[in-house]
Amino acid sequence: MFEYMALVLFAVICIVLMFGYPVALSLAGTALAFAGLGMGLESLGIDANFDSAFLSALPNRLYGIMSNSTLLAVPLFVLMGVLLEKSKVAETLLDAMALLFGSLRGGLGISVTIVGMMLAASTGIVGATVVTMGLLSLPTMLKRGYSQSLATGTICATGTLGQIIPPSIALVLLGDVLSSAYQQAQLAMGIFSPKTVSVGDLFMGAIVPGLILVALYIIYVAVIAWLRPSAAPPADRQELMEELGHQGGLGLLLLKGLVPPIVLIVAVLGSILGGFATPTEASAVGAFGALILALAYRKLDFATLKEVVRSTTHVTTMVFLILIGAALFSLVFRAYGGEELVVHLFDNMPGGVVGATIIVMLVIFLLGFILDFIEITFVVVPIVGPVLLAMGLDPIWLGIMIAINLQTSFLTPPFGFALFYLRGVAPDTVPTTAIYRGVVPFIVLQLGMLVALAFVPELATWLPAQF
Amino acid sequence: MNRASSVPAPLAWIDVVTERLGKALAWLILAMMLIQFLIVVLRYMFNFNSIPMQESVMYMHALVFLLAASYTLKHDGHVRVDIFYRGFSARRKAWVDLFGTLFLLMPVMLFVLVSSLGYVSKSWAILEGSPDTGGIPAIFLLKTLIPVFAVLMIVQGIAELIRNALIIAGRIAPPAHDDDHLEERV
């Protein structure tokens, strides 16, 4: 009767979360209570299917988070976001972009998506992008009369683009396990000089689907703006110009509003592409640039700077406490045999390549509700990868399918981390339900992208084949 | 902050300590950014790289996100799923926070504390150094941040217990949102 404790744990956590105590501690506390139950039963001689050795891995996991230098990008990108927001550079940028789109409805939403795409290209850490986008653009979108759910949905979805638009940690991890799976599949078929699939192949393969996702988001915002103008009102040029305290022509405003922040984003992206900095370091370049801009706009006195570092500290600790809570949850989930449960899902995988692929994609999507992308990558891909690849699937195509599927897991409640992160920086006036409602259409778009990829694999495989 | 005068001394003390520590640690964010930026400049312009400098950013990062977690707790900055919570009365919120602190936060942090002691003391026993050649020889100090994080969370948890009990008893008013809380600012 204890085989399904891992699932019961998940269900109980959902209930506990609803009481409203901080997410990180609800996750960890409920998991720990289950661990206590398991150890108690085992000590009474009852087989609770609980292996307490997993719990002792907690310090190793925590130190792993501390020493993971990729995660340094979180505080630095948050700092950049807070600086840009504080100095009103963000608002000016978005307003100027909205003006650029002129009378086009949804211009601001589209601007947010484009800025989000550029930010996503520079980091693969979802916590960093969602929080930064939330800080940068949510206040402006709300101020300009956007519906709360459209605004939050757009921000959450564009924030997760970092997973798929290279460089991306998710693709690197996936590349690791997938290339091993691919070699294994070929060795099993007696091919001893196996072809390979590399991180670089996955990066290439992700570009077209990533851009299509951006296009889908933009089309969605435009369609909503057209169908329900109240949800995404067009910018009133006159009003905006007055509010920005600008008398001169539109051209000058655009120059003033657009150039410096674009220079900044190009600096972040450019510092990566130009080989000045690694993706993690680019977050520091961005934050430094934001500091200079804020100073140049004369919006940064000592009192403001104090607020900036304190806000950044709050957001950073919020993100990391969730990672810590999730670490404990995942250990207890495994201690109750959660991993075997997942493995058994694939015991009776259909023999046909189409059926097997559909099952795998469905299971990964469903696991996205309970587990984060790293867990899924480590648990699922080594099991299903060699099987599917031995059936002749293209490894790049499979990798991109899995990557987009995993990206979706950030948006699916209850454990959609993007939802938590945005909730953490959204004003109190935005109800959590608005965020949940807001992401639903984007989840549908993601699934649509998967279907499109299924029917047109060239979307992923064409570009890598050109090199 | 004249709230302090109307609350019992232990609560006031803990709040003051957490507040000062958090505000001090916040400056490390700026230091992290400047040093990380300097690393990029030195490497690109002068082909110079320093492993201790690289590691120092990691140390500062861990210091901030572990030791300032209690500062964020004090400012109610840890995200909640507030679908129902937001509609609760102040007293009801205080009950949720009281129970949550007692049955979720406290056990978790006690567990983090207890389970990390062996791990950390083993590191102290050998004064564990950097796994990188020429790195900062103080991994044992870095690892020590884990139990210190737990202790600080427990201490602030005690403050939250007292605060919420007093709110439920009607002895103090629920805290107004303070100025440097993010939500107020956005």
Next chain:
Amino acid sequence: LDNPAHAQDDTYKWKMVTSWPKNFPGVGQGPERLAELVDKMSDGRLTIDVYGAGQLVPGFEVFDAVSEGTAELGHSASYYWKGKAPAAQFFAAVPFGMNAQEMNAWLQYGGGIELWNELYDQFGVDVMTAGASGVQMGGWFNKEINSVEDLNGLKMRMPGLGGEVMNRMGAAIVNMPGGEIFTSLQSGAIDATDWIGPYNDLAFGLHQAADYYYYPGWHEPTVMFEAIVNEEAYNSLPADLQEILKTAVHDVNLSVLNEYTARNNDALQTLVEEHGVQLKRYPDDVLAEAKKHSQAVVQELAETNDMAKKIYDSYSAFQDKVENYHAISEQAYYNARNPDGDTPTTQQQ
């Protein structure tokens, strides 16, 4: 708490944590093979669940996890534990040190494994050798290295003693997480990185990020891999299972090296012929300079403490002798077999 490792009277269910991604080609096959062999040889009395890096604990936490008993077994490389015991590096890779054949000889018959166990004793961990990479490659470069001067200011990712040697030759040694190596090399944020050898490097795709592939890997004449066992867990095994475990590890020790030897030459062919990789030998003066600095770096390591000195003495004494013998056996034979020197047929020069 009762120990779940003793689920039933006489069967043992162990966990093995590793520093490699699950099923990683070469070294990652070692632990999988170990689990399979032990299961078969013990008729299911000892089963081992293998965890990839990060699956149960992060890759660099393997030693702590085994020491603490979180996992009974670990598969890793000892140079990762230099922060705990600097001398551990002697058992993984020493620049201009012994190759796999010589290391195996020193460890099994030259007193090496005893010293290694003595070093790990204070951590409650037993160690066995569990695989070797063979001589590695020098690394991937985006700049040609024609002289020692070309190393000046070269931005390179190279961990460990080799990195320190490069540092002394003027290179700027950079640390970065594995996930950023590819991007950084491609963008030019770094000019060079070491990795493993053709088999793993091809899979990682480094040829898509750099043009030149340098040899030989003087900084890693082999990496020896280790199987580490929690002492208490090991002592709790009946004698026959202990023997089965040791025998299986011994098999893995050889299989991993054989797999690398077999696959590396195929992969090298692919890299050069299909991907147009420029295979290059380090210039003589670079190798000579590297050797000079390596001796100093290793000497300094030996002076960190008494145990390091003891290990160094044993290591270097054995190397002197075996070098002597191998000069007239292995080396003389290689020279006789291939009088044109080390110019491989796949070289494009």
